[in-house]
Amino acid sequence: MTDAAVGTRVRARIASVLTHPAVLWGAFVVVHLVLGLICLVSPSLPMGDVTLVYAFWMHQGIDAGVWVGIDTAWVYPLLAILPMAASAVFGWTFYASTWLTLAMAIDAVAFAVLLHRGRPGRATAPAAWWWLLFLLALGPVALGRIDTFATAVSIVGVLVIVARPALGGVLLAVAAWVKVWPAALVAAAVLALRSRLTVLTAAFATSAVVLLVGLILGGGASLFSFVTQQSGRGLQVESPLATVAMWTAWAGGGTSIYYDHEILTYQLRGPGTELAAALSTPLLVLAVLGVGVLGFVAVRRGRPTAELLPALFLALTVALMLFNKVGSPQFAGWLAAPILFGLVAARLEGGRGFRTPAVLAVLIGAFTQLVYPYLYGKLLGLDTVLLIALSARNVLYLVLFVWAIAALIDTIRTEPALS
Template sequence: MTDAVRESGVRRRSRALLTHPVTLWGAFVLVHLVLGLICLTAPSLPMGDVTLVYAYWMHRGFDDGIWVGIDTSWVYPLLAIVPMALSTLFGWTFYASTWLTLALIADAAAFAVLLHRGRPTRETAAAAWWWIVFLAAVGPVVLGRIDTFATALAIVGVLLVVGRPALGAVLLTAAAWIKVWPAALVAGAVIALRSRLTVLASAAATSAVVLAVGLILGGGASLVSFVTEQSGRGLQIESVLAVPAMWAAWAHAGTSVYYDRQILTYQLQGPGTELAASLSTPLLALAVGAVVVLGIVGARRGHPSARLLPPLLLALTVALIAFNKVGSPQFAGWLAVPVIFGLVAARLEGGPSFRVPAVLALLIAGLTQVVYPYWYGKLLSLDPVLLVALTARNVLYLALFAWALVALVDAIRTEPELT
């Protein structure tokens, strides 16, 4: 046997091992168990939102009969109550561990769909390994926020929406009723898919059902309070727009960090911070509007969804992060949805290569974990090393947005396929 033949055999065996369901599922579960252990034991409280805020809301609901989003205004859409309430199944003592178990189940369902119901191919295995590494790179916050459930549901939705537009739209809309941002994915599907009327009708019907249930439960205007509830927020320290102000605070140039007890987050005050916060909404609208226009142009030219939809979804998702006055670390987890879709589309449907955004997203995830949760205190004290890490992370968000725009323009400029 020649060395070349022997080496070829080793490669085949290695590839078979890496694409085997047992290997993939083992790595997937291991990452969740490690992150879950960190969530439960880390002194920096990466599960603080779950154990302190979500549990408090559920206490008010079950003990006092006052339900957020129904009886009072709320920062989240109505379906966000579901995983928060389900986490009480085994009592308040096990609230955090029940939450993590539900998060594992939700991610596992998305993982199974990604692997074609547990039967991975070389194409889907590559995207699955990327997601496993991405989860580890983002760190414990990827499991310790309500975004976990919206993201898992959105992954399933985008993987199904092209072939089964009605079901995909229902899932994406349900995800948006947990955390608003997947609504951008619905918009992207309406723009790029020829079955846009099916997507639109399914999304409208799903929203109608959610609102009807909310009304039956006694809700009124509170059901849509999430639309305006966060309008009064200031400039959050981790947002892309806050980078100049954070360095100004480090230089003692009149800007400082403070804790907003109403919003429960760290924000900036000082020269230019109010202006930056007020500009964030029009900037966000402008960025999203530009992406939407490009998507419509591409759709009108008859470009196939496999080429147009991946960069469109990525651009919409990153725009919601990069031009937002809020910059929570869990936002990095949103990137899993368009990147996984892009990787699968590139392998199976001839879409544009997603290697560059896959790498950029991993770098963003790793830098996010550097900042939060382990050394967040150093960031609050304006440690220059953490400021450099935060700045680099936010510059990468802008680079990822630029890549998505260029890819979208390239998709539009390419001659559409004749059918």
């Protein structure tokens, strides 16, 4: 047997091992256990939002009968209560571990759907490995925020929406009622799919059910309070829009960091910070509209869904991060949904290759974890190395957005294949 033949057999054997369901699921469990352990024991409190903020809100509801989002205004949509309340099922002592168990369970559902999409050829195994690598790169914040649940449901939604638009519409609407950003995925699907009416109807029906339940539980205007609660926020230190202001603070240019006790986050004050915060919403709206116009033109040109939808999902998702005055580290986790969809579309449906955004997302995750949670205090102290890392992360968001826009433009300019 020649060396080439031996090499081919070895590679085939390795590929067989790496695509075996037992190996994939074993890796899934190990990754989640490692991240869960870091969440529980790290002195940097990566689960701080869960154990200090979410648990406090649930204490108010369970012990005092005052429920956020129903009886009082809240920063999150109504369905965000579900995983927070469910985590109290075994008592407050086990709140964090119950949260992590639920997070692992919802991720397992998304992982199972992802692997099922690749049968019988196990074609989605590379995408599954990418997701595990991305979770490790992003670190404990991948499990220690409400975004975990919205992202996992969104992953399932985008993976099924082409073949089962009604189910996809329902799932993405549910995800949007946990954390608002998956509404962008609904918009992309409505724009790009021929079954747009089905998606839209399913999303609206789901929202109507959520609102009806909220009204029955006694909610009123508070059900929509998540829309206005964020409007008064200042410029958060990790926002891409705050990059220049952070370096101005480092240089002693009159900009400083302060802690907002109402919003519970670190923000910036100084020359230009209020303007940047005020411009963030108009810029975000313009970016989303611009992406929507590109998507509309591509649809009018009859571009295939496999070519259009991955870039459209990605562009809209990154726009929500890049032009946002909030830059929380968990936002990076949103990238999993559009990139997994893009990787699967490229593998199964002949869509555009998605390796570049996949690599960029892992780098974004790694820079995010470097900054938060381990060295966040140094960032607040305007440490030069941490500022470079944060700036690099923010620049990569811009590069990823440019890639997605370029992909949309390329889709428009490519002549449709003759039938």
